[in-house]
Amino acid sequence: MSVPKTTEAWIIDSHNEFDGLKLDKHRPLPEVGDYDVVVQIQAVSLNYRDLIIAKGQYPFPMTLPVVPGSDGAGTVVAAGKKVTQFKAGDKVCTLFNQEHQAGPVTPLALGSGLGGAIDGTLRKVAVFPEHGLVAAPSSLSPIEASTLTCAPLTAWNALYGLASKALKPGDVVLTQGTGGVSLAAVQFAAAAGATVIATTSSDDKARKLKELGAHHVLNYKTTPDWGDKAKALTPNGEGVDHVIEVGGAGTLAQSLKAVKLEGVITIIGFLGGVQKENTPSLLDALTSVTTVRGIVVGSKQQFQDMNRAIEANAIRPVVDQTIFKFDQAKDAYQYQWDQKHFGKVVIEL
Structure with a gap:
């Protein structure tokens, strides 16, 4: 040509x-x-x-x-x-x-x-x-x-972009919904030997998430307080290591409930809107002793690095x-x- x-x-x-x-x-x-x-x-x-x-x-x-x-x-x-x-x-x-x-x-x-x-x-x-x-x-x-x-590169950056907090086997990752970033995060985390807790809105999507490697799936419509439930699913109830936060203001309060001390919440999107009543403030990150990180792809x-992992893990x-x-x-x-x-x-x- x-x-x-x-x-x-x-x-x-x-x-x-x-x-x-x-x-x-x-x-x-x-x-x-x-x-x-x-x-x-x-x-x-x-x-x-x-x-x-x-x-x-x-x-x-x-x-x-x-x-x-x-x-x-x-x-x-x-x-x-x-x-x-x-x-x-x-x-x-x-x-x-x-x-x-x-x-x-x-x-x-x-x-x-x-x-x-x-x-x-x-x-x-x-x-x-x-x-x-x-x-x-x-x-x-x-x-x-x-x-x-x-989408996958954003998920990869969320899990590995902060060197001191990079995903390791045995970590617990919380994903939200079934958008492209969240689905890729499920796949990457499962391949790395992490435990994956995913949220979704239907039984059909829950089944598909488990097929991709999610270990636990919470329906956020029937379990609106899914942050506490996710935390209870972690070892000793300490909380999750990584939250893939795609909902923004609409879901951040639940993510703060789910995350462990010194965990990481990576803010990627705002599907839940840019502002909600009682939206968490920066002080909530302090009281939760967590890192809240915004990223733009990678x-x-x-x-x-991601492509090598994709090939190695099929x-x-x-x-x-x-x-x-x-x-x-x-x-x-x-x-x-x-x-x-x-x-x-x-x-x-």
């Missing part, structure tokens, strides 16, 4: 719900520099972030018009003459924050998010800097690999049974917004 001058791409040109998504059949591609890599995108997976960008609710830097999508997997078509990590034919995944290579996230890295600040993945061909790509696990299909960029180095990402085509992008957005999915929603190109 020769390098084209333009590509078919979805763009967001206004915050008009999902009607702001428009198909551009001739989106210009930049010139390929010495350190650039041309990728034929094969699959793109969606995140909650993509939905709220389209709805104009995203709180981080972004530019319009923009090609949406951060998660993608594909095949290298061509590489600049100074590229050393990739060659034509290699299978790759996109790095969310293109400038987050290793170590703590920086302001520069925060401003380099695909599908928000800069053009993302929902296009048939894209040009990325060499440092903005990661080799895909050889054990995964492009559809599976397309899910890794944000670095390229963490991505590479982990397969959870993909929803409905796969959408490129021209069905709006339908995919609506499908996820309506919460019809279990696992990652993928658009196949």
Whole structure:
């Protein structure tokens, strides 16, 4: 495949719900520099972030018009003459924050998010800097690999990103719901020899969580005080070592009840809303003697570490049974917004 001058791409040109998504059949591609890599995108997976960008609710830097999508997997078509990590034919995944290579996230890295600040993945061909790509696990299909960029990497960062508190065998991990981050956290924690306590809202989802490796599942609808229940399930009732906090203000009070002294609550999302009556304050972290940590996905180095673990443990990402085509992008957005999915929603190109 020769390098084209333009590509078919979805763009967001206004915050008009999902009607702001428009198909551009001739989106210009930049010139390929010495350190650039041309990728034929094969699959793109969606995140909650993509939905709220389209709805104009995203709180981080972004530019319009923009090609949406951060998660993608594909095949290298061509590489600049100074590229050393990739060659034509290699299978790759996109790095969310293109400038987050290793170590703590920086302001520069925060401003380099695909599908928000800069053009993302929902296009048939894209040009990325060499440092903005990661080799895909050889054990995964492009559809599976397309899910890794944000959700699994965020889960990996939550469990391993704080070196002094990194997950170890025998730890107890509490996950919330069945979103992409939580499902990946269940898989990673179980593979590491940790005990997993998961929350969900239905018996069917509870069964699927146990199939993925969860040891205990609590229904948060029938057990609204699930924080105390989770703590009671831990050795000596001491509490959980890691909480994967995706609910935000709506669930933080229960997470504080569940966590052990010197445990870690990693705040990843705000599915439960940004503010609730009696939302815990910073002083609650003090009285619970816990670390409350906010993260934004993870670095390229963490991505590479995660991919090695995926291959070593034969982990397969959870993909929803409905796969959408490129021209069905709006339908995919609506499908996820309506919460019809279990696992990652993928658009196949």
